[in-house]
Amino acid sequence: MRIYFTFLVLCLGFIMAFGQAKPGKSKLKILSNERIEVDKDKYKGNPLLVGNVVLEHEGTTLAADSVVYYREDNFAVAWSNVRINQQDKTITADYVEYDGNTTIAKAKGNARFTDPANTITAQEMDYNRTTQIANARGNVIMINPEQRIETEWMEYNRLSGIARSTSFTRVIGNNGDIIESQQLIYNTNTRSSDFGADVYITNKDYLIFSKSMSNNQQTGVTTFRDYSKITNRKNPTQYIITSNGNFNKNTGEANLYQQSQVFSDGKMLTGDTLFYNEKTGFGRGKGNVWIDDPQEKRFIRGDYAEAYRFLDSAFVTKNAYAVRAFEKDSFYLHADTLLVVRRPDSTSLVRAFHKVRFFKSNINGKTDSLVYNQKNGVLELLKDPIVWSGDNQITGDVIYGYTNTEKETLDSLYVLGAAFAIAKVDSLQDKEFNQVKGRKILAYYLNNNLDYVSVEGNAMGLAYMDEEDPKTKTKERIGINHSTCGIIEADLVGRELHIVACRIQSNGKLYPESQFPEEIRFLQGFNWRGEERMFHWRDIFFDYESAPKKDKP
Secondary structure: OHHHHHHHHHHHHHHHHOOOOOOOOOOOEEEEOOEEEOOOOOHHHOOEEEEEEEEEEOOEEEEEEEEEEEOOOOEEEEEEEEEEEEOOEEEEEEEEEEEOOOOEEEEEEEEEEEOOOOEEEEEEEEEEOOOOEEEEEEEEEEEOOOEEEEEEEEEEEOOOOEEEEOOOEEEEEOOOOEEEEOOEEEEOOOOEEEEOOOEEEEOOOEEEEEOOEEEEOOOOEEEEOOOEEEEEOOOOOOEEEEOOEEEEOOOOEEEEEEEEEEEEOOEEEEEEEEEEEOOOOEEEEEEEEEEEEHHHOEEEEEEEEEEEOOOOEEEEEEEEEEEEEOOOOEEEEEEEEEEEEEOOOOOEEEEEEEEEEEEEOOEEEEEEEEEEEOOOOEEEEOOOOEEEEOOEEEEOOEEEEEEEOOOOEEEEEEEEEEEEEEEEOOOOOOOOEEEEEEEEEEEEEEOOEEEEEEEEEEEEEEEEEEEEOOOOOOEEEEEEEEEEEEEEEEEEEOOEEEEEEEEOOOEEEEEOHHHOOHHHOOOOOOOOOHHHOOOOHHHHHOOOOOOOHHHOO
16 A cells, blocks of 8 residues: 555656746646556656647647656657647647747657648658747648649748748649749748749640749749740740740740840740730830841841731831841841731741831942842832942832842842933042933843843933043043933943933934033933942941931931
8 A cells, every 4th residue: 555655646746747847938738648657767757648648838739649748858759649739730740759948849750730721741840839930851742722842851931931942842733833943932821932943844835944933823923033944835946035034824924124035936036125925926025126037037126026926927116127148248128117027928028117228238228118028039119219239329219129039139120100320420520420211210230230221211311421542541531422212221330321222212412522511411300319328237227318417428
């Protein structure tokens, strides 16, 4: 009886001292258990509570099949069906160590943390009940209504809702999206994720790589902060490269900055600010816009552009210009507005509107409206056109230029309505010009140089006739030939015009220079505009009409 009484006293002493903690710390309290076992050789003599054990600490309960309570340390070790409840949060595990002084619980084996928004499972988990921060290790999985996150280590702050990981992480969305990265910061409240290292996103429509980005599963918006590439899985020739922008995978819309690039079927659109809808194929650019089409050997630049993938067209304005590259030369075009269209038969057209200026080494000119067909090489100047070729000027109501697309050379010009060709005889003489005019002019080129003209319809010609001494190479004026006829055919060599035929009601006269009537020195409609000629491709940007008089060339 004495031994049994001594045992009861010891047990009572343990129960009374069960909650005693270090000064200033609240103590663990036992709420229930089926039996208590004490063995001085086990657990440093501390009691083992067995069967439906429940402990309470500051409103948090710890339940398990078995618990050892270290009274001096205010510390409990629990195993088998361990469960911690704190308001709306629950932790379960095979084994838990709980420190009443630090309020830290260390769970091992099938550890699970659950709150109303998320469930986290891991091999091991430390949870600070005061700070509400959980550190999970080993096969960590966070599950919420939008996605599943898999990693080897995660810290979850219940108060801020922030989860972060610095080990390889895979995020699997309920819609099938998969995101992989080495660094993750996830806000469980906003459902947004920040990835600070290389990120790979795979879904049914896109493949995305980024060095740094954030993603929101609810809105479908991804924001890029470093080099990133978005590729259409069905058509890999359609992709976006950006270091600053955002992309909405639900709508297919991208807002891009800092010279981001949009690629579509070999063509590229870039600019300071871009908008692109991958689903509709519509793109818009502002500031230093560049549309490059390597297949057509052409690029277009401007300060504002709109491009349509499915219609295969582009609209560029504000300092707009286009360059068409040839093997040995390039064609430069500038206008207020440029429009590029590809027809169903693969014909590519470049249309230019208002203050059009173009330059090629052997031909340059101006007009108010231009159409260039890259497939057949036809150039149409449709309003107030003027063309310079070498020392020759050609004007008319409409001018058509025909090029050899294989040799990439100019073959001929066809001028309709008020057709007029002028060549200055001598750069030092302001009043001497070889001239032909009529209703139509057909000008032929040889080796990219104007060689022969045929004038039809009330044709008129004025030619200065000089003869060159073969030895001294000096020229002597023979006279001035004035001709009117139905058709004039003439050869041109540099500034020289040689009328070789004047047919149908021909009427011509060769005047000695001293007897040439001053009133017929210029054919009706004569307008020499040589000061507007362009000698370098950059001259296409000079607005002669708007420039102050002193700045005109």
